[in-house]
Amino acid sequence: MCSIVGIASGEKKQDVSYELYNALICLQHRGQDAAGIATAGPDEKIHVKKKKGLVFEFTKKNLNHLTGNFGIGHTRYSTAGSSKIENAHPYIINYPTSIAIASNGDTRNYNELKQFLHNQGICLQTDCDIEVMAKLFACQYLKSKDVFESVTFLMKKVIGAYSVVCLIQNKGLLAFRDPYGIRPLVMGQKSSQDKSFMFASESAPLDIGGYKFTCNVKPGEAIFIDRDLKCNRKMIVEKTKKAHCMFEWVYLARPDSDIENLSVYRSRENMGKIMGKIAKSMNYVDPESVVVPVPDSGRSAAIAFAEETDMKYRDYIIKNRYIARTFIMETGKMRAKNIKLKLNASQGVAGKIIFLIDDSIVRGTTAKQIVKMLKSKGAKKIIFVSACPKLISTCKYGINISTKEELIAHGKTVDEIRKEIGADELIYPSLDNLKEALGMDELCMGCLSGKYPHNAE
Numbered sequence: 001m002c003s004i005v006g007i008a009s010g011e012k013k014q015d016v017s018y019e020l021y022n023a024l025i026c027l028q029h030r031g032q033d034a035a036g037i038a039t040a041g042p043d044e045k046i047h048v049k050k051k052k053g054l055v056f057e058f059t060k061k062n063l064n065h066l067t068g069n070f071g072i073g074h075t076r077y078s079t080a081g082s083s084k085i086e087n088a089h090p091y092i093i094n095y096p097t098s099i100a101i102a103s104n105g106d107t108r109n110y111n112e113l114k115q116f117l118h119n120q121g122i123c124l125q126t127d128c129d130i131e132v133m134a135k136l137f138a139c140q141y142l143k144s145k146d147v148f149e150s151v152t153f154l155m156k157k158v159i160g161a162y163s164v165v166c167l168i169q170n171k172g173l174l175a176f177r178d179p180y181g182i183r184p185l186v187m188g189q190k191s192s193q194d195k196s197f198m199f200a201s202e203s204a205p206l207d208i209g210g211y212k213f214t215c216n217v218k219p220g221e222a223i224f225i226d227r228d229l230k231c232n233r234k235m236i237v238e239k240t241k242k243a244h245c246m247f248e249w250v251y252l253a254r255p256d257s258d259i260e261n262l263s264v265y266r267s268r269e270n271m272g273k274i275m276g277k278i279a280k281s282m283n284y285v286d287p288e289s290v291v292v293p294v295p296d297s298g299r300s301a302a303i304a305f306a307e308e309t310d311m312k313y314r315d316y317i318i319k320n321r322y323i324a325r326t327f328i329m330e331t332g333k334m335r336a337k338n339i340k341l342k343l344n345a346s347q348g349v350a351g352k353i354i355f356l357i358d359d360s361i362v363r364g365t366t367a368k369q370i371v372k373m374l375k376s377k378g379a380k381k382i383i384f385v386s387a388c389p390k391l392i393s394t395c396k397y398g399i400n401i402s403t404k405e406e407l408i409a410h411g412k413t414v415d416e417i418r419k420e421i422g423a424d425e426l427i428y429p430s431l432d433n434l435k436e437a438l439g440m441d442e443l444c445m446g447c448l449s450g451k452y453p454h455n456a457e
């Protein structure tokens with residue numbers, strides 16, 4: 001998971017660096033390892049700046065140097081390639097022209113693509129798949145000078161999940177999305193008078209930047225905004241079935257974003273409601289019990305769960321807002337240490353039966369520590385409710401779940417997981433419950449089922 005943003009401003013004299021910075025701040029939750037911005041104006045070379053860590057690392061001086069009315073930005077969460085600064089996006093290529101490119105996703109055939117480029121006499125300087133994508137695109141662009149032909153060539157070669165923004169010197173801004181639409185990508189426009197465009201991984205930056213949502217970039221589609229702000233669209237590859245990552249709604253995206261026209265907040269509420277119905281059918285509901293969310297991503301489901309079951313809702317777990325997202329930290333040690341700093345429980349839990357609602361249970365690090373913490377504060381009983389089915393397999397599309405063994409649910413029954421996290425009861429939804437909550441079945445559920453979109457080809 002990373003985030004991308006691209007802006008083409010109608011005001012030729014207006015630098016977009018501050019707008020890109022603000023959009024990246026909105027998307028910070030999708031990647032904390034590094035951030036990068038590339039910009040260019042008419043007849044200008046591409047300027048680029050990358051920083052390790054959070055978007056806040058950019059200074060006013062950095063942004064003032066990034067001149068130009070077209071630009072792209074990225075926040076990085078390392079899955080392919082290490083988190084060193086050379087691997088941060090945007091990646092710049094200077095032949096056959098200057099191109100800056102940034103992507104969200106992961107290629108599955110990296111070694112094959114590397115070999116293909118090697119056979120063409122093209123060397124790689126990083127171990128990051130964005131360089132491979134940039135060089136594939138450039139390979140075809142050198143021959144055809146046509147952006148759509150170059151994307152077609154890239155899409156034929158690359159297997160995986162990718163949403164991409166690309167700034168081409170003196171040409172314009174290009175955005176495209178893999179044929180399954182695994183990672184999200186939306187487009188917005190300022191107004192009919194101000195023709196500025198924005199592409200972003202989620203819709204929240206459009207709202208904040210004053211852009212009106214226009215559309216989701218379609219799976220397999222490429223959109224090119226030229227220097228005169230003319231919008232050119234082309235379907236490059238059309239699959240009969242899409243496979244949007246279910247984890248975007250479960251955990252990754254901001255609740256105020258819409259993904260594929262479905263509100264992330266609403267989808268989490270739907271899941272809370274469904275879990276409330278399941279708890280009722282299991283006769284677990286007791287009016288004296290309390291519903292407590294694991295903040296923040298468990299909150300929308302917990303509110304709906306409490307409404308459905310007529311139980312009291314309490315924010316008994318307090319989150320320190322200055323600690324970064326723990327799921328996307330690189331090592332288990334870092335995650336465990338930061339959960340302690342990040343979450344603490346109020347004394348209000350003493351003597352209570354708690355329905356503890358979380359968006360999902362991935363490695364179990366958070367679940368174990370929270371259950372232990374609530375019990376140490378005197379909670380009488382903990383019924384753990386996961387709003388996502390059991391995660392049993394790896395993610396091959398840009399989420400940092402590289403081995404099955406790191407997943408607490410892999411190879412275990414619900415009761416074995418319950419014992420391991422120390423809860424008194426544990427409730428999971430089914431895959432069908434999740435599809436019902438999202439109101440669609442064109443989903444990637446690879447990490448829940450072991451069946452991945454590309455395996456079906």
Ligand code: SF4
Nearest residue numbers: 245395397444446447
């Ligand atoms: S495997 Fe899981 S996390 Fe990865 S893209 Fe598919 S649904 Fe999303």
